[in-house]
Amino acid sequence: MNVWQARILHALEERKRTQGYRVRQVAEQNDHCLNFASNDYLGLARSPELIQAWQKGAELYGVGSGGSSHVTGYYEPLQQLENQLVKWLGYERAIVYSSGFSANQALIQLLIEKDDWIIADKLSHASLVEAAMNSEGSFKRFAHNDLDSLKRLLSKIEHDKAVLTITEGVFSMDGDEAPLQDIQISTQRNQNNWLMVDDAHGIGIHGKEGKGTCDQYGIHPDILIVTFGKALGVKGAAILCSDLVAEYLVQQSRALIYSTAIPPAQAYTLLKSIEIVQKADEQRQYLQDLILYFKTELKILGIENQSNSPIQPIIIGSNEESLRVSQVLKEHNIWAMAIRPPTVLANSARIRMTLNTNHTQENIDHVIGALRHAFGG
Ligand SMILES: Cc1ncc(COP(=O)(O)O)c(C=O)c1O
Structure with a gap:
């Protein structure tokens, strides 16, 4: 093994050891899921x-x-x-x-x-x-x-x-x-x-x-x-x-x-x-209403955050646990990413949920139900 290979392998092993290894998914594999992972907040990417x-x-x-x-x-x-x-x-x-x-x-x-x-x-x-x-x-x-x-x-x-x-x-x-x-x-x-x-x-x-x-x-x-x-x-x-x-x-x-x-x-x-x-004032208002609804429902689950934007983090802490929650959401056909260090600070791994104008209150009810299940409520 040369110096390059040893260095790279060590870095990859370290990522695996800390549950921080990243795997890219082909987007279409999640087509059956509700997409709570995208930054396409106004649903324009496929307009x-x-x-x-x-x-x-x-x-x-x-x-x-x-x-x-x-x-x-x-x-x-x-x-x-x-x-x-x-x-x-x-x-x-x-x-x-x-x-x-x-x-x-x-x-x-x-x-x-x-x-x-x-x-x-x-x-x-x-x-x-x-x-x-x-x-x-x-x-x-x-x-x-x-x-x-x-x-x-x-x-x-x-x-x-x-x-x-x-x-x-x-x-x-x-x-x-x-x-x-x-x-x-x-x-x-x-x-x-x-x-x-x-x-x-x-x-x-x-x-x-x-x-x-x-x-x-x-x-x-x-x-x-x-x-x-x-x-x-x-x-x-x-x-x-x-x-x-x-x-x-x-x-x-x-x-x-x-x-x-x-x-x-x-x-x-x-x-x-x-x-x-x-011209999207109506869509922005719709999104704000949805965000408020989501935050209110999250609060009932005991989860609070400072965000009034479509980005709604659910801070979990450990990498392992956030991967588990993300997996439970996936089993409920919800696509939301576990974000881990170094993207976020140490011990602040989270599920980064993003809302967009394609979502409905029913979708959010479904997410809340899945989260309740994930947290054993
Ligand atoms: C705050 C901030 N700045 C810059 C960028 C990079 O933008 P782009 O995706 O266009 O490279 C991002 C992307 O995630 C971001 O969140």
């Missing part, structure tokens, strides 16, 4: 209107962009998409990336230099944490949603340093929201402090016309990240920012310059998706 838009986009422009947006990839629908995002979300510019992961990496990698600081919420998404750890700046995390912890960290940094404070609108594994107004106030201590909010899970769900969690809280962070693979039902992401930052990205962002632009058919579909999302 006939979007499928039609994709087909039309493919006919008009093709399925591949043929190059980065600096070469052949900047098709009209992509330019229109950036303009539509600017208008919808109220920023000077929007730059589209192929994923939220790469948008977060790109932004942090480009902005942060030696002597700069990144101060991020402890539960920030892996894409943010990884980029911060790989950056040349200093990186510290504040306790989750804890303003005192944030202020303490900020107070130790000299005022002439560039500081990027990072949080999320809706946290991906807990579903709770950041206290955005207070965070914005704390970071406005001087103009060298920029606030970045990743609203991957809030866009389309919160705020007027689905503008997201920042709109709901009435704040305007310096950098806003939105992704298209969740409520918008498609895939991709955008960085919303000033003209200055956008030009910097266009000139120097390697993930933009050296990566193929999203297919024009995808951009065309996203134009339609945003249009649908903007």
